Amino acid sequence: MSFKKIACIAALSLSAISSFIYAGSAQAISFQITTGITGPNGETNQGAFSEFTKLPATRTVNFNDGQAPTTGFAKYSFETGQNSSVRLDQWAPAGANGEVNNNGQYLAVFSGDQVTINLQSSLNYFGINWGAISSGNVFSFYNGNTLIKSFTTTDVNPVAPVKASQHGGEGNGYLHFYSDSSSDIFNKIVITQTGGGGFESDNHSFHLGTDRFTGFDPKAVPEPSITLGMLAVGGMFLRKRKNEKLQSVSQSH
Template sequence: MSTIQKLSLALIGTAVVFMSANPANAITPKIGGTPSLEDGIFSSVPGVTTVNFETGAPTSGFAKYSSASGVPTVVSGTSNGQYAAPLGDKHNYLTVSPENSNVPGNTGPVTINFERALDYFGLYWGSVDKYNFITFYNGSNLLQSFDSSKLPGGGNSSQISPEDNVFVNFFADPGETFDKIVLSSDGVAFESDNHSYRLASVPEPTTTLGLLAFGIMSAGSFVKRKLKLV
Protein backbone atom coordinates (compact mmCIF):
# COMPACT_ATOMS: atom_id res chain seq x y z
CA MET A 1 0.00 0.00 0.00
CA SER A 2 1.41 3.41 -0.97
CA THR A 3 2.03 6.24 1.47
CA ILE A 4 -0.80 8.25 -0.12
CA GLN A 5 -3.27 5.37 0.29
CA LYS A 6 -2.27 4.89 3.93
CA LEU A 7 -2.69 8.61 4.63
CA SER A 8 -6.07 8.71 2.87
CA LEU A 9 -7.38 5.79 4.92
CA ALA A 10 -6.12 7.41 8.12
CA LEU A 11 -7.92 10.65 7.24
CA ILE A 12 -11.16 8.82 6.51
CA GLY A 13 -10.95 6.97 9.82
CA THR A 14 -10.27 10.19 11.70
CA ALA A 15 -13.20 11.91 10.00
CA VAL A 16 -15.59 9.08 10.87
CA VAL A 17 -14.53 9.16 14.53
CA PHE A 18 -14.83 12.95 14.60
CA MET A 19 -18.32 12.97 13.08
CA SER A 20 -19.61 10.23 15.39
CA ALA A 21 -18.18 11.61 18.63
CA ASN A 22 -20.62 13.26 21.04
CA PRO A 23 -19.74 16.56 22.68
CA ALA A 24 -18.99 16.55 26.42
CA ASN A 25 -22.13 18.57 27.14
CA ALA A 26 -24.81 17.43 24.74
CA ILE A 27 -27.59 19.70 26.01
CA THR A 28 -27.46 23.31 27.22
CA PRO A 29 -30.29 24.66 29.44
CA LYS A 30 -31.39 28.30 29.43
CA ILE A 31 -34.10 30.08 31.42
CA GLY A 32 -36.66 32.40 29.80
CA GLY A 33 -39.99 32.51 27.98
CA THR A 34 -43.08 34.56 27.18
CA PRO A 35 -45.60 35.05 30.03
CA SER A 36 -49.32 34.44 29.45
CA LEU A 37 -52.29 35.73 31.45
CA GLU A 38 -53.79 32.30 32.20
CA ASP A 39 -51.31 29.69 30.96
CA GLY A 40 -48.11 30.49 32.83
CA ILE A 41 -45.15 30.86 30.48
CA PHE A 42 -44.66 29.75 26.87
CA SER A 43 -41.55 29.23 24.77
CA SER A 44 -40.24 32.32 23.00
CA VAL A 45 -38.14 30.23 20.59
CA PRO A 46 -39.30 30.64 16.94
CA GLY A 47 -40.69 27.70 14.98
CA VAL A 48 -41.74 25.46 17.87
CA THR A 49 -44.77 23.20 18.30
CA THR A 50 -46.41 23.29 21.74
CA VAL A 51 -48.34 20.68 23.73
CA ASN A 52 -50.56 22.42 26.32
CA PHE A 53 -52.44 19.32 27.60
CA GLU A 54 -55.89 20.86 27.15
CA THR A 55 -57.07 17.55 25.67
CA GLY A 56 -54.74 15.40 27.78
CA ALA A 57 -51.29 14.04 27.01
CA PRO A 58 -51.02 12.89 23.37
CA THR A 59 -50.49 9.13 23.03
CA SER A 60 -50.22 9.10 19.24
CA GLY A 61 -48.79 11.31 16.53
CA PHE A 62 -45.38 12.96 16.38
CA ALA A 63 -44.91 13.23 20.16
CA LYS A 64 -46.14 10.18 22.10
CA TYR A 65 -46.51 10.37 25.89
CA SER A 66 -46.54 7.09 27.81
CA SER A 67 -46.03 5.55 31.22
CA ALA A 68 -45.43 1.97 32.30
CA SER A 69 -48.29 2.19 34.78
CA GLY A 70 -50.92 3.86 32.65
CA VAL A 71 -51.82 7.06 30.83
CA PRO A 72 -49.82 10.11 32.00
CA THR A 73 -51.71 12.18 34.57
CA VAL A 74 -53.09 15.55 33.43
CA VAL A 75 -54.78 17.73 36.05
CA SER A 76 -55.75 21.34 36.75
CA GLY A 77 -55.69 23.46 39.89
CA THR A 78 -54.03 22.44 43.15
CA SER A 79 -54.64 19.50 45.47
CA ASN A 80 -52.86 19.76 48.81
CA GLY A 81 -50.13 17.15 49.18
CA GLN A 82 -50.66 15.83 45.65
CA TYR A 83 -49.90 18.49 43.04
CA ALA A 84 -49.73 22.26 42.68
CA ALA A 85 -50.49 24.29 39.57
CA PRO A 86 -47.48 26.15 38.15
CA LEU A 87 -47.70 29.84 38.99
CA GLY A 88 -50.28 31.63 36.84
CA ASP A 89 -51.40 28.44 35.10
CA LYS A 90 -55.20 28.15 35.28
CA HIS A 91 -55.54 25.33 32.76
CA ASN A 92 -54.47 21.69 32.41
CA TYR A 93 -50.90 20.57 33.05
CA LEU A 94 -48.90 17.34 33.37
CA THR A 95 -47.98 15.99 36.80
CA VAL A 96 -45.47 13.19 37.46
CA SER A 97 -45.16 11.40 40.80
CA PRO A 98 -43.53 8.18 41.98
CA GLU A 99 -45.48 4.98 41.54
CA ASN A 100 -47.58 4.02 44.56
CA SER A 101 -47.71 7.62 45.78
CA ASN A 102 -50.95 9.24 46.95
CA VAL A 103 -51.41 11.16 43.70
CA PRO A 104 -54.29 10.00 41.45
CA GLY A 105 -52.80 8.10 38.54
CA ASN A 106 -49.33 7.87 40.20
CA THR A 107 -48.00 6.57 36.91
CA GLY A 108 -44.32 6.99 37.67
CA PRO A 109 -41.89 8.29 34.99
CA VAL A 110 -43.42 9.68 31.79
CA THR A 111 -41.62 9.02 28.50
CA ILE A 112 -41.99 11.22 25.43
CA ASN A 113 -40.99 9.52 22.17
CA PHE A 114 -40.58 11.68 19.07
CA GLU A 115 -40.84 10.35 15.52
CA ARG A 116 -37.94 12.52 14.36
CA ALA A 117 -34.88 14.04 15.99
CA LEU A 118 -35.11 17.37 17.82
CA ASP A 119 -32.58 20.05 18.59
CA TYR A 120 -34.76 21.91 21.13
CA PHE A 121 -37.24 21.15 23.90
CA GLY A 122 -38.73 23.54 26.43
CA LEU A 123 -41.26 23.35 29.26
CA TYR A 124 -42.86 25.51 31.93
CA TRP A 125 -41.49 23.87 35.08
CA GLY A 126 -43.62 24.54 38.14
CA SER A 127 -42.02 24.75 41.61
CA VAL A 128 -38.66 23.31 40.56
CA ASP A 129 -37.69 20.64 43.09
CA LYS A 130 -34.38 18.84 43.52
CA TYR A 131 -36.19 15.49 43.17
CA ASN A 132 -37.53 16.35 39.69
CA PHE A 133 -35.54 15.01 36.75
CA ILE A 134 -35.60 15.42 32.98
CA THR A 135 -33.43 13.04 30.95
CA PHE A 136 -32.56 13.20 27.25
CA TYR A 137 -31.80 10.27 24.94
CA ASN A 138 -30.72 9.74 21.36
CA GLY A 139 -32.17 6.33 20.63
CA SER A 140 -31.00 4.15 23.53
CA ASN A 141 -28.03 6.42 24.29
CA LEU A 142 -28.40 8.58 27.40
CA LEU A 143 -27.18 12.10 26.65
CA GLN A 144 -27.80 14.10 29.82
CA SER A 145 -30.03 14.28 32.89
CA PHE A 146 -31.03 17.47 34.71
CA ASP A 147 -32.35 18.33 38.14
CA SER A 148 -32.60 21.79 39.73
CA SER A 149 -28.89 21.85 40.63
CA LYS A 150 -27.95 21.67 36.93
CA LEU A 151 -30.13 24.57 35.82
CA PRO A 152 -28.99 28.18 35.49
CA GLY A 153 -30.58 30.76 37.78
CA GLY A 154 -33.95 32.30 37.09
CA GLY A 155 -34.39 36.09 37.03
CA ASN A 156 -31.73 37.77 39.17
CA SER A 157 -30.88 34.58 41.03
CA SER A 158 -27.71 32.60 40.39
CA GLN A 159 -29.42 29.35 41.41
CA ILE A 160 -32.87 27.86 40.91
CA SER A 161 -34.84 27.53 44.16
CA PRO A 162 -37.82 25.22 44.90
CA GLU A 163 -40.15 28.22 44.83
CA ASP A 164 -39.20 29.12 41.29
CA ASN A 165 -41.64 28.58 38.42
CA VAL A 166 -39.60 28.99 35.26
CA PHE A 167 -39.62 28.16 31.58
CA VAL A 168 -36.57 26.04 30.84
CA ASN A 169 -35.20 25.78 27.31
CA PHE A 170 -32.97 22.82 26.45
CA PHE A 171 -30.85 23.32 23.33
CA ALA A 172 -28.92 20.49 21.71
CA ASP A 173 -25.29 21.47 21.23
CA PRO A 174 -23.97 21.66 17.63
CA GLY A 175 -23.96 18.24 15.98
CA GLU A 176 -26.25 16.71 18.64
CA THR A 177 -29.94 15.71 18.55
CA PHE A 178 -32.36 13.80 20.77
CA ASP A 179 -35.56 11.84 20.16
CA LYS A 180 -36.67 10.68 23.62
CA ILE A 181 -37.25 12.48 26.91
CA VAL A 182 -38.09 10.98 30.30
CA LEU A 183 -39.71 13.05 33.07
CA SER A 184 -39.40 11.50 36.52
CA SER A 185 -39.68 12.44 40.17
CA ASP A 186 -38.61 10.91 43.47
CA GLY A 187 -41.19 12.98 45.32
CA VAL A 188 -44.59 14.66 44.92
CA ALA A 189 -44.59 16.07 42.33
CA PHE A 190 -43.09 17.20 38.99
CA GLU A 191 -45.57 19.64 37.43
CA SER A 192 -45.04 21.09 33.95
CA ASP A 193 -46.94 22.62 31.06
CA ASN A 194 -46.51 24.10 27.59
CA HIS A 195 -44.05 21.50 26.32
CA SER A 196 -42.43 22.89 23.18
CA TYR A 197 -40.21 21.17 20.64
CA ARG A 198 -38.44 21.91 17.37
CA LEU A 199 -37.24 19.57 14.64
CA ALA A 200 -33.51 19.37 14.12
CA SER A 201 -32.26 20.75 10.83
CA VAL A 202 -30.66 18.11 8.60
CA PRO A 203 -27.22 19.14 7.27
CA GLU A 204 -26.56 18.69 3.57
CA PRO A 205 -24.60 15.42 3.19
CA THR A 206 -22.69 16.85 0.26
CA THR A 207 -21.14 19.49 2.53
CA THR A 208 -19.53 16.97 4.88
CA LEU A 209 -18.48 14.66 2.07
CA GLY A 210 -17.08 17.58 0.10
CA LEU A 211 -14.93 18.73 3.00
CA LEU A 212 -13.70 15.19 3.57
CA ALA A 213 -12.82 14.75 -0.10
CA PHE A 214 -11.03 18.10 -0.14
CA GLY A 215 -8.97 17.06 2.87
CA ILE A 216 -7.97 13.77 1.29
CA MET A 217 -7.05 15.42 -2.02
CA SER A 218 -5.02 18.08 -0.24
CA ALA A 219 -3.17 15.43 1.77
CA GLY A 220 -2.44 13.49 -1.42
CA SER A 221 -1.02 16.56 -3.11
CA PHE A 222 1.13 17.29 -0.08
CA VAL A 223 2.61 13.75 -0.07
CA LYS A 224 3.29 13.90 -3.82
CA ARG A 225 5.22 17.15 -3.39
CA LYS A 226 7.20 15.61 -0.54
CA LEU A 227 8.08 12.58 -2.70
CA LYS A 228 9.30 14.80 -5.54
CA LEU A 229 11.64 16.60 -3.19
CA VAL A 230 13.24 13.37 -1.95
Protein backbone atom coordinates in the same frame (compact mmCIF):
# COMPACT_ATOMS: atom_id res chain seq x y z
CA MET B 1 -1.42 52.85 9.43
CA SER B 2 -4.74 53.82 7.80
CA PHE B 3 -7.98 53.73 9.80
CA LYS B 4 -9.26 51.08 7.37
CA LYS B 5 -6.35 48.79 8.30
CA ILE B 6 -6.94 49.47 12.00
CA ALA B 7 -10.61 48.52 11.63
CA CYS B 8 -9.65 45.31 9.84
CA ILE B 9 -7.22 44.35 12.60
CA ALA B 10 -9.84 45.07 15.27
CA ALA B 11 -12.44 43.03 13.39
CA LEU B 12 -10.06 40.06 13.07
CA SER B 13 -9.24 40.28 16.77
CA LEU B 14 -12.95 40.36 17.62
CA SER B 15 -13.54 37.32 15.43
CA ALA B 16 -10.77 35.41 17.19
CA ILE B 17 -12.14 36.36 20.62
CA SER B 18 -15.69 35.29 19.64
CA SER B 19 -14.43 31.95 18.29
CA PHE B 20 -12.52 31.30 21.51
CA ILE B 21 -15.56 32.06 23.69
CA TYR B 22 -17.82 29.80 21.61
CA ALA B 23 -15.35 26.91 21.56
CA GLY B 24 -14.89 27.13 25.30
CA SER B 25 -18.61 26.90 26.00
CA ALA B 26 -19.42 23.80 23.92
CA GLN B 27 -20.97 20.85 25.74
CA ALA B 28 -23.38 17.97 25.05
CA ILE B 29 -26.70 19.72 25.70
CA SER B 30 -27.02 23.26 27.04
CA PHE B 31 -29.82 24.79 29.06
CA GLN B 32 -31.17 28.17 30.06
CA ILE B 33 -34.04 29.17 32.32
CA THR B 34 -36.09 32.30 31.60
CA THR B 35 -39.45 33.72 32.66
CA GLY B 36 -41.02 32.62 29.38
CA ILE B 37 -43.70 34.69 27.67
CA THR B 38 -47.49 34.95 27.47
CA GLY B 39 -49.49 32.58 25.28
CA PRO B 40 -49.62 32.81 21.47
CA ASN B 41 -52.69 35.03 21.70
CA GLY B 42 -51.57 36.95 24.76
CA GLU B 43 -53.01 34.52 27.33
CA THR B 44 -51.71 35.07 30.86
CA ASN B 45 -53.78 32.43 32.67
CA GLN B 46 -52.37 29.33 30.94
CA GLY B 47 -48.81 29.39 32.25
CA ALA B 48 -45.67 30.61 30.52
CA PHE B 49 -44.76 29.70 26.94
CA SER B 50 -41.43 29.39 25.14
CA GLU B 51 -39.90 32.45 23.52
CA PHE B 52 -39.49 30.18 20.47
CA THR B 53 -43.17 29.19 20.20
CA LYS B 54 -43.52 30.91 16.84
CA LEU B 55 -40.13 29.86 15.50
CA PRO B 56 -40.59 27.78 12.32
CA ALA B 57 -40.45 24.01 12.95
CA THR B 58 -41.53 24.48 16.60
CA ARG B 59 -44.55 22.59 17.93
CA THR B 60 -46.18 23.02 21.34
CA VAL B 61 -48.24 20.67 23.53
CA ASN B 62 -50.32 22.61 26.08
CA PHE B 63 -52.38 19.71 27.58
CA ASN B 64 -55.51 21.89 27.54
CA ASP B 65 -57.61 18.99 26.24
CA GLY B 66 -56.91 17.16 29.50
CA GLN B 67 -54.70 14.46 27.98
CA ALA B 68 -51.10 13.76 27.13
CA PRO B 69 -50.92 12.94 23.39
CA THR B 70 -50.48 9.26 22.53
CA THR B 71 -50.38 9.78 18.76
CA GLY B 72 -48.78 12.29 16.42
CA PHE B 73 -45.26 13.71 16.42
CA ALA B 74 -44.91 13.45 20.25
CA LYS B 75 -46.25 10.31 21.95
CA TYR B 76 -46.47 10.37 25.75
CA SER B 77 -46.62 7.22 27.87
CA PHE B 78 -46.74 6.79 31.68
CA GLU B 79 -44.66 4.00 33.14
CA THR B 80 -47.20 3.17 35.85
CA GLY B 81 -49.80 5.93 35.75
CA GLN B 82 -50.12 5.80 39.53
CA ASN B 83 -51.25 9.29 40.61
CA SER B 84 -49.46 10.87 37.63
CA SER B 85 -51.79 12.54 35.16
CA VAL B 86 -52.81 15.69 33.30
CA ARG B 87 -54.68 17.90 35.75
CA LEU B 88 -55.69 21.42 36.77
CA ASP B 89 -55.11 22.61 40.32
CA GLN B 90 -53.17 25.22 42.32
CA TRP B 91 -49.82 23.62 41.43
CA ALA B 92 -50.12 24.40 37.73
CA PRO B 93 -46.91 26.16 36.56
CA ALA B 94 -47.20 29.94 36.81
CA GLY B 95 -47.23 32.52 34.03
CA ALA B 96 -44.26 34.63 32.96
CA ASN B 97 -44.97 37.15 35.73
CA GLY B 98 -46.18 34.64 38.31
CA GLU B 99 -49.81 34.74 37.15
CA VAL B 100 -52.11 31.94 38.33
CA ASN B 101 -52.53 29.24 35.69
CA ASN B 102 -56.25 28.58 36.16
CA ASN B 103 -57.30 28.00 32.58
CA GLY B 104 -54.79 25.47 31.29
CA GLN B 105 -54.15 21.90 32.36
CA TYR B 106 -50.64 20.59 32.99
CA LEU B 107 -48.62 17.37 33.28
CA ALA B 108 -47.88 16.06 36.80
CA VAL B 109 -45.48 13.17 37.49
CA PHE B 110 -45.04 11.76 40.99
CA SER B 111 -42.55 9.58 42.83
CA GLY B 112 -42.10 6.11 41.39
CA ASP B 113 -43.40 7.07 37.97
CA GLN B 114 -42.02 8.56 34.78
CA VAL B 115 -43.30 9.79 31.43
CA THR B 116 -41.55 8.89 28.19
CA ILE B 117 -41.99 11.15 25.16
CA ASN B 118 -41.18 9.39 21.89
CA LEU B 119 -40.71 11.73 18.91
CA GLN B 120 -41.33 10.97 15.26
CA SER B 121 -38.45 13.24 14.24
CA SER B 122 -35.15 14.37 15.71
CA LEU B 123 -35.13 17.48 17.89
CA ASN B 124 -32.49 20.04 18.77
CA TYR B 125 -34.63 21.92 21.32
CA PHE B 126 -37.09 21.08 24.09
CA GLY B 127 -38.65 23.59 26.48
CA ILE B 128 -41.10 23.36 29.39
CA ASN B 129 -42.95 25.69 31.72
CA TRP B 130 -41.53 24.34 34.99
CA GLY B 131 -42.92 24.77 38.50
CA ALA B 132 -43.46 24.66 41.29
CA ILE B 133 -39.85 23.49 41.08
CA SER B 134 -39.11 20.51 43.31
CA SER B 135 -36.07 18.42 44.11
CA GLY B 136 -36.08 15.01 42.46
CA ASN B 137 -37.12 16.31 39.02
CA VAL B 138 -35.03 14.48 36.40
CA PHE B 139 -34.80 15.17 32.65
CA SER B 140 -33.18 12.54 30.39
CA PHE B 141 -32.49 12.87 26.66
CA TYR B 142 -31.97 9.93 24.32
CA ASN B 143 -31.19 9.27 20.68
CA GLY B 144 -32.92 5.94 20.22
CA ASN B 145 -31.86 3.93 23.27
CA THR B 146 -28.61 5.86 23.75
CA LEU B 147 -28.65 8.28 26.67
CA ILE B 148 -27.17 11.63 25.67
CA LYS B 149 -27.52 13.52 28.94
CA SER B 150 -29.56 13.58 32.17
CA PHE B 151 -30.21 16.64 34.31
CA THR B 152 -31.60 16.98 37.83
CA THR B 153 -33.15 19.94 39.60
CA THR B 154 -29.77 20.74 41.16
CA ASP B 155 -28.11 20.90 37.74
CA VAL B 156 -30.53 23.29 36.07
CA ASN B 157 -32.00 25.44 38.83
CA PRO B 158 -29.38 27.95 39.99
CA VAL B 159 -32.02 30.64 40.54
CA ALA B 160 -35.66 30.34 39.49
CA PRO B 161 -36.64 33.62 37.80
CA VAL B 162 -40.30 33.61 38.91
CA LYS B 163 -41.62 33.31 42.48
CA ALA B 164 -45.31 32.35 42.55
CA SER B 165 -47.36 33.39 45.58
CA GLN B 166 -49.92 30.64 44.82
CA HIS B 167 -47.08 28.15 45.35
CA GLY B 168 -45.97 29.65 48.64
CA GLY B 169 -43.20 31.57 46.90
CA GLU B 170 -41.67 28.48 45.28
CA GLY B 171 -39.77 28.92 42.03
CA ASN B 172 -41.15 28.73 38.50
CA GLY B 173 -39.69 29.45 35.09
CA TYR B 174 -39.40 28.38 31.47
CA LEU B 175 -36.62 25.84 31.06
CA HIS B 176 -34.93 25.44 27.67
CA PHE B 177 -32.71 22.51 26.63
CA TYR B 178 -30.89 22.69 23.29
CA SER B 179 -28.29 20.82 21.25
CA ASP B 180 -24.85 22.29 20.71
CA SER B 181 -24.07 20.13 17.69
CA SER B 182 -25.52 17.53 15.34
CA SER B 183 -24.21 14.80 17.65
CA ASP B 184 -26.48 16.03 20.45
CA ILE B 185 -29.89 15.79 18.75
CA PHE B 186 -32.48 13.58 20.46
CA ASN B 187 -35.75 11.76 19.70
CA LYS B 188 -36.79 10.56 23.15
CA ILE B 189 -37.26 12.43 26.43
CA VAL B 190 -37.92 10.84 29.82
CA ILE B 191 -39.40 12.91 32.67
CA THR B 192 -38.95 11.30 36.10
CA GLN B 193 -39.71 12.18 39.72
CA THR B 194 -37.48 10.60 42.34
CA GLY B 195 -38.23 10.84 46.06
CA GLY B 196 -41.06 12.96 47.41
CA GLY B 197 -42.74 15.92 45.78
CA GLY B 198 -43.94 16.21 42.21
CA PHE B 199 -42.76 17.17 38.76
CA GLU B 200 -45.15 19.78 37.33
CA SER B 201 -44.74 21.08 33.79
CA ASP B 202 -46.81 22.69 31.06
CA ASN B 203 -46.57 24.06 27.52
CA HIS B 204 -43.93 21.69 26.15
CA SER B 205 -42.26 23.09 23.02
CA PHE B 206 -40.30 20.97 20.55
CA HIS B 207 -38.10 22.24 17.74
CA LEU B 208 -37.38 19.82 14.91
CA GLY B 209 -33.76 19.84 13.77
CA THR B 210 -30.74 17.69 12.93
CA ASP B 211 -28.04 20.23 13.76
CA ARG B 212 -27.27 22.53 16.67
CA PHE B 213 -30.03 24.86 17.84
CA THR B 214 -29.29 28.47 16.88
CA GLY B 215 -32.11 30.23 18.76
CA PHE B 216 -29.78 31.43 21.51
CA ASP B 217 -26.97 32.56 19.20
CA PRO B 218 -25.79 36.10 20.03
CA LYS B 219 -26.69 38.90 17.64
CA ALA B 220 -24.27 39.71 14.85
CA VAL B 221 -23.52 43.18 16.29
CA PRO B 222 -20.68 43.27 18.86
CA GLU B 223 -21.42 43.70 22.55
CA PRO B 224 -21.17 47.36 23.71
CA SER B 225 -18.08 46.64 25.83
CA ILE B 226 -16.30 45.04 22.86
CA THR B 227 -17.34 47.90 20.58
CA LEU B 228 -15.93 50.44 23.06
CA GLY B 229 -12.74 48.41 23.24
CA MET B 230 -12.42 48.45 19.46
CA LEU B 231 -12.96 52.23 19.42
CA ALA B 232 -10.34 52.66 22.15
CA VAL B 233 -7.80 50.64 20.15
CA GLY B 234 -8.63 52.65 17.03
CA GLY B 235 -8.31 55.92 18.97
CA MET B 236 -4.91 54.88 20.32
CA PHE B 237 -3.57 54.23 16.82
CA LEU B 238 -5.00 57.54 15.55
CA ARG B 239 -3.43 59.49 18.43
CA LYS B 240 -0.10 57.79 17.78
CA ARG B 241 -0.33 58.67 14.06
CA LYS B 242 -1.23 62.28 14.90
CA ASN B 243 1.74 62.61 17.28
CA GLU B 244 4.09 61.20 14.64
CA LYS B 245 2.84 63.81 12.13
CA LEU B 246 3.30 66.65 14.68
CA GLN B 247 6.82 65.48 15.47
CA SER B 248 7.60 65.31 11.75
CA VAL B 249 6.36 68.88 11.21
CA SER B 250 8.34 70.16 14.20
CA GLN B 251 11.58 68.54 13.03
CA SER B 252 11.18 69.96 9.51
CA HIS B 253 11.18 73.48 10.97
